[in-house]
Amino acid sequence: MSSYRRPNQALRGLLGEAGMSAAELAARVNAIAAESGLVLGYDRSAVAHWLSGTRPRDNATALVVEALSRKLRRPVTLADAGFLPVPPGRKDTTHGSAAPFREDRDEDAAHGLGQLATWPTGHTVGRERTGRGAPLRLAALRLPPYEQIATSPLPAGGPPEGTRVHASEVQGIEAMARVFHHMDITFGGGQGRRALVAYLASDVRPRLHRPAAPAVRRRLLTATGELAYLCGFMHFDDDLQGLAQRYYLVALRLAAENGSPPDYAVALRALSVQADALGHRREAVRLAESAAACVTGPQLRRAFVYGQLAVAHAGEGARHEALRALAHAETMIERAGSTQDTPVGAYHQASLLHQQAVVRLRLGDERGAATALAASVRHRPADERRARALLLADLARLHLRARRLTEALDACHRFLDARSALSSSRVDRAFTDMRGLLRPYGRHPSARALLDRAARTSRVREPL
Structure with missing residues (x-):
C-alpha cells in the first residue's frame, strides 16, 4: 500500500x-x-x-x-527543519540555548550528567554506532565571559535532599579522577570511557543533589568537573565530538557553579582544542582568548592555557600573536619550577615542546617543528603512551615530507610499538594515514618491511 x-x-x-x-x-x-x-x-x-x-x-x-x-548563523531545531514527529519521549533539543547557562531551571550540571548517560554513548555497540553522528554544535560555543557568569547567578536545581556528603566521599571521587586520567593517557579514550559515563551518572551525580558543608561542596564540584572534563576528552579522543562538547560544557557549568575562574578557563581551553582540531579556527581563537582572560592560579595552569592560545593564533596565521602567547607559556613554565600532580590541566616541558612544534609548523618552519617534536617525544613521561604515539606519527609525517626516509621509518616503528596497547580513534586515524604516506615507498626494502609489519598489526577496532 x-x-x-x-x-x-x-x-x-x-x-x-x-x-x-x-x-x-x-x-x-x-x-x-x-x-x-x-x-x-x-x-x-x-x-x-x-x-x-x-x-x-x-x-x-x-x-x-x-x-x-x-x-x-543561528540555531535551527528539528521542528524548524520539518523533521517531525520527534521520536516518542524525546524533546526537540537538537539545538538548545546558545550558551549552557540560560537553560530551564532544571538544566543544572547534575541534570546534564543524567541526560548524557541516556545518549547513545557506549552502553551497547549498536547504540554507539548511531551516537557517533552527534555533531559538534558551533552555536553552543558562543559562551559568556567569566565576568558575566560571576555577576549573574545561575539558575539553581532543586533543594538538596538526603544525607550530607562527607569529605571521605569526595576523596573517593578525587581518587577515581586520577584512575581515569591514568587510564586515558596510557590506554586511550576508548578504554574506560563507558565506565566513566556510568560512574558520573550513577555514583557522582546523586551526590550533587545532597547537602554538603561549603568546603566539601567546593571540592565535590571541582572533582566532578575534572571527571566531566576527562569524559569529554575521552570522547574527543574517540571521535565522538558532539558528546565530547557536551561533557566539556558540563565541566564549564560546574566551574561556574563553583565560582572557579581557573577551572572555567581549563574547560574553555578544552573547547578551543576541539574546535581547532576540527578546523574551526576562529572559534578556537575566541575560546582560547576567553580562557586566557580568566585563568588564574599556578604558573603551570596558566602556561597550559597560553600554550593553546599560541596554537590557536598560529592556526589563523597570526604570527605575532602566536609567538607572544608562546613566549608567555615559556616564561610561566620556567617560573613554575616543579610539575603538577593533577588529573586535569597537567603541563610540563614535553607539552610546551609539542605546542612549539605545532606553532612552528603552522608558521612555515617544518625543520624547527620536527626538532621540537623529537624533543617532546624524548621528554614525554613514560605513562603518556597515547601522546607519544601521536607525536611519533606527526614526526614521521614531517620526515617523509622532507624525504628523510630512514628517520621516518624509525618514527613509524616506534609508533607501532606504542599503538599496540591503545584504544583511540585518533591513533587509529594516524595509523591509516601513516600507511597511506608510506605506500609510494613500497619498493624500498625497509619501507616494505614496515608496511608488512603494519599489515600484520592492522585491525579495525570496534567502538567501545
Missing part, C-alpha cells in the same frame, strides 16, 4: 533562506559527519528525498540541522 508523504516545505524554506543548493547541503552534512569520524555519501538526490517528505535515517537529522545552523 502506498503512503502519502507531505513535501517538507520547512526544509525547502530554510534552504532558500540560506541560499544553499541541495548538493551544497549534502556536502555540508558529509563534512560535519566527518568531524566525528563518519564517512557519509549523501548527494543532491538524498536531499531531494528529504524535501519530498522522507525523514533522514538515524542521527542524520542532527547533522542536517547543524549544517543549516552553521550556514544561517
Whole structure:
C-alpha cells in the first residue's frame, strides 16, 4: 500500500533562506559527519528525498540541522527543519540555548550528567554506532565571559535532599579522577570511557543533589568537573565530538557553579582544542582568548592555557600573536619550577615542546617543528603512551615530507610499538594515514618491511 508523504516545505524554506543548493547541503552534512569520524555519501538526490517528505535515517537529522545552523548563523531545531514527529519521549533539543547557562531551571550540571548517560554513548555497540553522528554544535560555543557568569547567578536545581556528603566521599571521587586520567593517557579514550559515563551518572551525580558543608561542596564540584572534563576528552579522543562538547560544557557549568575562574578557563581551553582540531579556527581563537582572560592560579595552569592560545593564533596565521602567547607559556613554565600532580590541566616541558612544534609548523618552519617534536617525544613521561604515539606519527609525517626516509621509518616503528596497547580513534586515524604516506615507498626494502609489519598489526577496532 502506498503512503502519502507531505513535501517538507520547512526544509525547502530554510534552504532558500540560506541560499544553499541541495548538493551544497549534502556536502555540508558529509563534512560535519566527518568531524566525528563518519564517512557519509549523501548527494543532491538524498536531499531531494528529504524535501519530498522522507525523514533522514538515524542521527542524520542532527547533522542536517547543524549544517543549516552553521550556514544561517543561528540555531535551527528539528521542528524548524520539518523533521517531525520527534521520536516518542524525546524533546526537540537538537539545538538548545546558545550558551549552557540560560537553560530551564532544571538544566543544572547534575541534570546534564543524567541526560548524557541516556545518549547513545557506549552502553551497547549498536547504540554507539548511531551516537557517533552527534555533531559538534558551533552555536553552543558562543559562551559568556567569566565576568558575566560571576555577576549573574545561575539558575539553581532543586533543594538538596538526603544525607550530607562527607569529605571521605569526595576523596573517593578525587581518587577515581586520577584512575581515569591514568587510564586515558596510557590506554586511550576508548578504554574506560563507558565506565566513566556510568560512574558520573550513577555514583557522582546523586551526590550533587545532597547537602554538603561549603568546603566539601567546593571540592565535590571541582572533582566532578575534572571527571566531566576527562569524559569529554575521552570522547574527543574517540571521535565522538558532539558528546565530547557536551561533557566539556558540563565541566564549564560546574566551574561556574563553583565560582572557579581557573577551572572555567581549563574547560574553555578544552573547547578551543576541539574546535581547532576540527578546523574551526576562529572559534578556537575566541575560546582560547576567553580562557586566557580568566585563568588564574599556578604558573603551570596558566602556561597550559597560553600554550593553546599560541596554537590557536598560529592556526589563523597570526604570527605575532602566536609567538607572544608562546613566549608567555615559556616564561610561566620556567617560573613554575616543579610539575603538577593533577588529573586535569597537567603541563610540563614535553607539552610546551609539542605546542612549539605545532606553532612552528603552522608558521612555515617544518625543520624547527620536527626538532621540537623529537624533543617532546624524548621528554614525554613514560605513562603518556597515547601522546607519544601521536607525536611519533606527526614526526614521521614531517620526515617523509622532507624525504628523510630512514628517520621516518624509525618514527613509524616506534609508533607501532606504542599503538599496540591503545584504544583511540585518533591513533587509529594516524595509523591509516601513516600507511597511506608510506605506500609510494613500497619498493624500498625497509619501507616494505614496515608496511608488512603494519599489515600484520592492522585491525579495525570496534567502538567501545
